[in-house]
Amino acid sequence: MTVSNTTTRTGAAGLSAAPARPTGRRWVARAAGLLGLLPFLAYTGLFLAAPVVMVVVGAFQDNDGAFTTDNVTTAVSDQYGRAFVTSIELSALTAVVGAVLGAVLAQAVLSRRPDGVLRKAVTSASGVLANFGGVQLAFAFIATLGSIGIVTKALAAVGLDIYQGGFTLFGFTGIAIVYIYFQVPLMLIVFTPALEGMREQWREAAENLGATRWQYWRHVAGPVLLPPFLASLLLLFANSLSAFATAEALTNGIIGLVPIQIGALVSGNVVADQQNLGKALGLGMVIVVGLVMAVYYRIQRRTARWLG
Amino acid sequence: MTVTEAAPEAVKRAGTSVEFRGLRRSFGEVAALDGLDLAIAPGELVALLGPSGCGKTTALRVLAGLEQVDAGEVLVDGGDVTGVPANKRDMGMVFQSYSLFPNLAVRDNVAFGLRLRGVAAATRRRRAQELLELVGLDSHGHRYPHQLSGGQQQRVALARALAIEPRVLLLDEPLSALDAQVRTQLRDEIRRLQLRVGITTLFVTHDQEEALSIADRVGVMRSGRLEQCDTPAELYQRPATAFVAEFVGTMNHVPGVVAGQEVVVAGHRLTLAEPAGARDGQLVKVLLRPESVTLTAEADGQALVSDRSFRGAVTRVTATLPDGTTLLADLPSVTAADLQPGAQAAVRFAPQPVLLAEGE
Numbered sequence: 256m257t258v259s260n261t262t263t264r265t266g267a268a269g270l271s272a273a274p275a276r277p278t279g280r281r282w283v284a285r286a287a288g289l290l291g292l293l294p295f296l297a298y299t300g301l302f303l304a305a306p307v308v309m310v311v312v313g314a315f316q317d318n319d320g321a322f323t324t325d326n327v328t329t330a331v332s333d334q335y336g337r338a339f340v341t342s343i344e345l346s347a348l349t350a351v352v353g354a355v356l357g358a359v360l361a362q363a364v365l366s367r368r369p370d371g372v373l374r375k376a377v378t379s380a381s382g383v384l385a386n387f388g389g390v391q392l393a394f395a396f397i398a399t400l401g402s403i404g405i406v407t408k409a410l411a412a413v414g415l416d417i418y419q420g421g422f423t424l425f426g427f428t429g430i431a432i433v434y435i436y437f438q439v440p441l442m443l444i445v446f447t448p449a450l451e452g453m454r455e456q457w458r459e460a461a462e463n464l465g466a467t468r469w470q471y472w473r474h475v476a477g478p479v480l481l482p483p484f485l486a487s488l489l490l491l492f493a494n495s496l497s498a499f500a501t502a503e504a505l506t507n508g509i510i511g512l513v514p515i516q517i518g519a520l521v522s523g524n525v526v527a528d529q530q531n532l533g534k535a536l537g538l539g540m541v542i543v544v545g546l547v548m549a550v551y552y553r554i555q556r557r558t559a560r561w562l563g
Numbered sequence: 564m565t566v567t568e569a570a571p572e573a574v575k576r577a578g579t580s581v582e583f584r585g586l587r588r589s590f591g592e593v594a595a596l597d598g599l600d601l602a603i604a605p606g607e608l609v610a611l612l613g614p615s616g617c618g619k620t621t622a623l624r625v626l627a628g629l630e631q632v633d634a635g636e637v638l639v640d641g642g643d644v645t646g647v648p649a650n651k652r653d654m655g656m657v658f659q660s661y662s663l664f665p666n667l668a669v670r671d672n673v674a675f676g677l678r679l680r681g682v683a684a685a686t687r688r689r690r691a692q693e694l695l696e697l698v699g700l701d702s703h704g705h706r707y708p709h710q711l712s713g714g715q716q717q718r719v720a721l722a723r724a725l726a727i728e729p730r731v732l733l734l735d736e737p738l739s740a741l742d743a744q745v746r747t748q749l750r751d752e753i754r755r756l757q758l759r760v761g762i763t764t765l766f767v768t769h770d771q772e773e774a775l776s777i778a779d780r781v782g783v784m785r786s787g788r789l790e791q792c793d794t795p796a797e798l799y800q801r802p803a804t805a806f807v808a809e810f811v812g813t814m815n816h817v818p819g820v821v822a823g824q825e826v827v828v829a830g831h832r833l834t835l836a837e838p839a840g841a842r843d844g845q846l847v848k849v850l851l852r853p854e855s856v857t858l859t860a861e862a863d864g865q866a867l868v869s870d871r872s873f874r875g876a877v878t879r880v881t882a883t884l885p886d887g888t889t890l891l892a893d894l895p896s897v898t899a900a901d902l903q904p905g906a907q908a909a910v911r912f913a914p915q916p917v918l919l920a921e922g923e
């Protein structure tokens with residue numbers, strides 16, 4: 256068959272492209288390339304590396320600048336340790352719920368006509384809602400689901416008093432609901448491109464080869480969507496982990512979340528001169544995010560082979 | 564080549580016949596299929612040819628079960644499959660492009676259908692390897708689709724479709740995303756493979772050269788119906804309608820005047836292939852193939868040669884008639900030597916029955 260010719264030719268072409276010897280000219284080219292990278296390096300250095308270094312260094316210093324592990328030890332014990340647990344629980348919960356709901360919603364929206372009103376409306380609304388946070392969002396929820404909120408009263412009017420039943424907007428569940436409120440649209444925004452990348456031919460080809468809908472999801476759509484789903488989930492987790500203003504406004508800091516604790520420490524509200532403990536907590540957050548990313552990276556590497 | 568080992572299973576199934584009966588399918592106002600009838604003999608390769616939007620893809624998808632019909636039936640080996648879902652039809656389909664599963668290596672793509680059928684892993688691997696050999700990609704089994712060229716991807720798609728030993732092979736413009744050279748090469752390979760495996764095949768294309776060179780019979784479609792289905796030679800030499808005549812090959816449109824069962828063109832009387840729908844004396848456009856036109860250099864000839872292009876054995880000469888009509892003539896290169904631009908030439912036509920262009 257004539258096909259093999261093509262392959263051999265490609266192979267030969269691949270071999271002939273042997274690496275050139277490094278010459279003086281090449282070093283110049285390389286230096287020029289680094290020069291072009293400079294703005295990027297300056298940016299990441301200034302806004303990413305420097306703060307992290309400051310946090311790490313500060314975490315291990317006492318107020319006189321001497322080395323100590325006290326901050327770090329304190330950061331993982333008692334109220335601060337509990338704050339980490341609560342923060343991680345809250346972030347994991349709202350990320351998972353937000354990701355699942357957001358993905359389902361994104362799929363539902365995509366199945367509508369691209370030029371349809373619903374699709375346009377949901378997409379634009381998501382852009383706004385995903386960035387809706389802080390005091391305004393907290394207030395919006397207080398006005399609806401607070402103890403005298405509209406929804407609360409409406410439910411009570413039909414005989415369903417949720418506050419009587421133990422619900423409060425100002426506890427863990429309340430914050431979780433408020434967070435999910437912005438996690439879902441964020442998921443919709445970041446996950447929609449992945450869904451749009453799914454080709455109708457894949458489903459039809461699978462069906463043509465004898466696959467049921469479930470088999471198509473199990474063998475094709477699932478594996479293809481898993482990496483972007485996990486990436487989105489990670490983003491949602493980090494988004495929730497670092498959210499500060501909403502929880503602060505809603506609970507006045509009653510629920511101990513790490514960002515709230517840091518805020519209190521850094522602003523000197525609780526005890527003066529506890530800034531470095533705040534940095535130790537910040538270091539803890541960096542580590543949490545780092546660990547999550549490490550897990551994600553491992554999963555990603557397995558699928559990277561087929562990601563073009 | 565070890566093709567013979569891959570083929571026998573499929574050969575057993577080669578005896579599948581297909582018949583479309585009065586297929587109708589509308590999308591809103593548009594009638595994609597408007598009473599399509601077509602019978603495909605076992606082992607035959609039929610190409611569906613036609614302008615964009617005439618319903619070729621819809622017809623193919625109906626056979627695959629990916630599209631439903633409003634009326635009519637699809638018979639496979641005499642049995643009505645209209646209600647059978649796509650995943651139970653055993654039709655091997657090759658899409659236009661990008662249909663390989665991106666998360667599966669080439670060999671797993673090929674083995675996909677076998678896996679769904681519960682074939683043991685070892686057998687699956689062996690079959691996939693055989694099929695990859697069949698399409699000349701046996702050394703590429705470990706690669707992922709994005710690491711292959713467009714032509715290679717289509718070969719894999721072909722191997723994947725053949726792996727399930729389908730009753731019918733369905734190809735929807737499988738070559739249209741490829742460049743000209745790969746296209747012709749792969750086209751010929753598909754035909755060779757099809758003949759070897761002996762599988763009934765429906766091949767959709769809007770490229771007439773592709774259809775004529777690959778198919779046992781070519782079905783020309785127009786607005787959801789079959790206009791004519793015949794061998795390539797028959798279609799070219801004896802088109803049933805003006806539409807087919809113009810769609811397949813090149814045609815001159817030469818003014819003529821109807822005279823009973825004949826038409827007078829540039830002083831010559833030619834027989835009409837079908838009763839003219841025109842009155843005597845009516846002005847019409849007569850369809851004439853370039854090879855049925857003969858030009859001879861003559862000082863008082865009525866045509867003026869304006870251009871010529873050498874094509875090997877034949878030379879295509881362009882001439883203009885006194886009324887301004889442009890005429891293309893394919894002449895043996897040896898006789899076309901003195902037909903240089905600016906020369907006067909006499910015109911003659913082959914004495915075959917002719918068709919009239921539509922709506923003129």
Ligand SMILES: Nc1ncnc2c1ncn2[C@@H]1O[C@H](COP(=O)(O)OP(=O)(O)OP(=O)(O)O)[C@@H](O)[C@H]1O
Pocket residue numbers: 590593594595613614615616617618619620621622769
């Ligand atoms: N899913 C659909 N929804 C709406 N209209 C459709 C759909 N599928 C096909 N059509 C319409 O039906 C007609 C026939 O379409 P079809 O795809 O069968 O044409 P085709 O002959 O394959 O054309 P092409 O050569 O461009 O691929 C077209 O007018 C097309 O717009």
Ligand SMILES: [Mg+2]
Pocket residue numbers: 619620621
């Ligand atoms: Mg088509």
